[in-house]
Amino acid sequence: MSDTEGKVTSKDTEEVIMEATFRAISKHGYADLRMRDIGEEMEMTRQVIHYHFDGKYDLLSSFLEYIIDQYEGSVDVDEDADPQAELAVRIDQCLFGPEFGEFDHWDRMKVFHELYSHAQNDEQHREIFNSHYEGMRDSIVEVVEKGMEEGVFHTVDAERMGQLITDVIHAARGRKISLGHDNAPEDARRAIDEFILDSLYVDDELQQRQT
Amino acid sequence: MSDTEGKVTSKDTEEVIMEATFRAISKHGYADLRMRDIGEEMEMTRQVIHYHFDGKYDLLSSFLEYIIDQYEGSVDVDEDADPQAELAVRIDQCLFGPEFGEFDHWDRMKVFHELYSHAQNDEQHREIFNSHYEGMRDSIVEVVEKGMEEGVFHTVDAERMGQLITDVIHAARGRKISLGHDNAPEDARRAIDEFILDSLYVDDELQQRQT
Incomplete structure (x- = not known):
């Protein structure tokens, strides 16, 4: 992080603070986190944090948006992909995540799920x-709607299907993190295929009839 | 709680402490909880807590087992129910919960989900x-296996089906609590019916063919 000693923009500084926050939460957890712990993860003076953020809560709200932005920005789907392929890519990205630089998907998800449980007492985080x-x-x-329009998916309640798949992804990530079930994402992927997407794909029926 | 001033057994005392812990966590959250907060929710002297429990961590582990025991003990299924009816009762109980005395299902679930996210850093809680x-x-x-044996369910990977339904229940409860989606359990129930159990019920196909 030697670039932090040179001339840096405000955006660079915020990123340094965000990555320091990441390291500090990974080490100390969210509940016991102190501003001092974040300062210790940076080469810059701790005053910089107070210049950019209005206290711990403001910093943590920005941090939550930061990891979510990175996560959402990273979903990369080919515009021309057919609906079945696109759905598979989206589910995989949400379940297994892309690889980031210093911290991987699961480091981010640990923080995500810890903050998620606190959102019950926090309107601003709940909104994010x-x-x-x-x-x-x-x-x-x-x-799902695109596939229905193209006739490759059966007609279903697309909202309900989207919500169900999102719930399964969320639960599997939480189970890996909180219960240590390392195979939860793979297991969930197979269950989604076998028991949920089977109601969706028109092709599967054709294949089954042909075999 | 006037009985706490009379002669009480050790089991009664522990229940009083557990219910006081419940009230204290509901008010203050888990992260900021102090033994003093629990003491303030009891009519007994706070020393009683230290007599029964070896510190805050020991108390919270017992508390977690206490709410889970109550929850599990409350699932009440008729032995003679057919598999389809039994499955429905079990899913409903997990999603909507039974009614308890002073605190209802969702008060318990709030504490459950808050402690769940901390289990990532806690071997003993993780085991529970x-x-x-x-x-x-x-x-x-x-x-699911019973229904398969009786021929009323299709042959499926029962483990995977059980895990999928458990995940959906868990996610819907978390979504209601953390995101404030009050209809999440009802929505999940409908999604389970429409998209998961439809792969299971032999009857449904008959019904569809008959209409």
Whole structure:
């Protein structure tokens, strides 16, 4: 992080603070986090944090948006993909995540799920999580609707299907993190295929009839 | 709680402490909870807590087992119910919960989900949650297997089906609590019916063919 000693923009500084926050939460957890712990993860003086953020709560709200933005920005789907392929890519990205630089998907998800449980007492965080949840669900709903229009998916309640898949993804991530079920995402992927998407794919029936 | 001033057994005392812990967590949350907060919710002297429990962590572990025991003990299924009816009762109980005395299902679930996210850093709590998770999943797996034996359910991977339904229940409860989606359990129930159980029921196909 030697670039932090040179001339840096405000945006660079915020990113340094965000990554320091990440390291500090990974080490100390959310509940016991102190501003001092974040300062210790940075080469810059701790005063910089107070210049950019109005206290711990403001910093943590920005941090939550930061990890969600990175997560959402990373979903990369080919515009020309057929609905079945696009749905598979989206589900995989949500379940297994893309690879990031210093911290991987599961480091981020640990923090995500810890903050998620606190959202019950926090209107502002709840709003951020809700908008993330809606974004994830809607991206699945859109593909389901596209497939229905193209006649490759059966007619279903697309909203309900999107919500169900989003719930399964969310539960599997939580189970891996909280219960240590390392195979939960793979197991969930198979269950989604066998028991949920089977009601969706017109092709599967054709294949079954042909065999 | 006037009986706490009379002669009480050790079991009674522990229940009083557990219910006081419940009230204290509901008010203050888990992260900021102090032994003093629990003491303030009891008519007995706070020393009683220290006599029965070896510190805050020991108390909270017992508390987690206490709410899970109550929850599991409350699932009440008629032995003679057919598999389809039994499955419905079990799913409903897990999603909507039974009614308890002073605190209802959702008060308990709030605490449950807050402690769940902390289990990532806590081996002992993780074990308690794992055994609860397995109990819930296995109870669904057993009904699915029973239905397969009786020929009223299609042959499926019962373990995977049980895990999928458990995940959906868990996610819907978390969504109601953390995101404030009050209809999440009802929505999940409908999605389970429409998209998961439809792969299971032999009857449904008959009905569809008949209409």
